[in-house]
Amino acid sequence: NAGVTQTPKFRVLKTGQSMTLLCAQDMNHEYMYWYRQDPGMGLRLIHYSVGEGTTAKGEVPDGYNVSRLKKQNFLLGLESAAPSQTSVYFCASSYFEGSEQFFGPGTRLTVL
Amino acid sequence: KQEVTQIPAALSVPEGENLVLNCSFTDSAIYNLQWFRQDPGKGLTSLLLIQSSQREQTSGRLNASLDKSSGRSTLYIAASQPGDSATYLCAVMDSSYKLIFGSGTRLLVRP
Numbered sequence: 001n002a003g004v005t006q007t008p009k010f011r012v013l014k015t016g017q018s019m020t021l022l023c024a025q026d027m028n029h030e031y032m033y034w035y036r037q038d039p040g041m042g043l044r045l046i047h048y049s050v051g052e053g054t055t056a057k058g059e060v061p062d063g064y065n066v067s068r069l070k071k072q073n074f075l076l077g078l079e080s081a082a083p084s085q086t087s088v089y090f091c092a093s094s095y096f097e098g099s100e101q102f103f104g105p106g107t108r109l110t111v112l
Numbered sequence: 113k114q115e116v117t118q119i120p121a122a123l124s125v126p127e128g129e130n131l132v133l134n135c136s137f138t139d140s141a142i143y144n145l146q147w148f149r150q151d152p153g154k155g156l157t158s159l160l161l162i163q164s165s166q167r168e169q170t171s172g173r174l175n176a177s178l179d180k181s182s183g184r185s186t187l188y189i190a191a192s193q194p195g196d197s198a199t200y201l202c203a204v205m206d207s208s209y210k211l212i213f214g215s216g217t218r219l220l221v222r223p
Contacts, residue, residue: 033211040215042213042214043156090156098143098144101146104155
């Protein structure tokens with residue numbers, strides 16, 4: 001099992017550009033999450049999904065959109081990237097809402 | 113609002129030393145607490161998960177304790193090794209099943 005994978009690993013964008021980050025899990029987990037990690041801070045929840053076709057806002061959702069068209073995939077979109085979105089983005093999944101979360105390797109995004 | 117604090121932010125110890133990492137949280141109404149390890153440029157690896165009804169969990173040289181009433185958890189690492197060098201993150205799952213993270217303790221174990 002690959003667990004949780006993220007694509008791409010690194011990306012540099014210019015202000016105003018758009019992009020999509022892909023998260024995939026092969027553990028048949030219902031719940032998936034997107035977090036961002038900034039220097040000196042812990043991870044903060046952006047959006048999450050409780051199952052295929054569902055999405056919900058987390059702590060810092062502004063400027064991001066998500067979609068969960070397939071159970072194994074969770075996409076994070078930036079419609080118009082801003083320098084404040086420079087961060088490391090982590091995807092995670094869990095079997096149910098209170099269970100252990102498993103994390104992907106992260107995507108390092110720089111917005112110039 | 114739940115807040116999670118980890119002290120110290122950084123720690124340097126000689127190899128072989130036993131050490132304790134601290135985590136405190138402001139709201140005792142938690143579902144569980146997890147300790148993670150993060151290596152530079154890598155993702156998070158779950159080390160130990162303590163349910164709210166438990167007092168401690170052990171895995172090899174690691175022991176994590178939980179005192180909900182005082183809002184504290186500790187991660188004890190026995191006989192530290194250079195390979196233990198990493199950032200250790202504490203996260204509490206609140207009553208709405210959201211993980212709230214501390215900012216981590218960066219550990220360096222010197223050979």
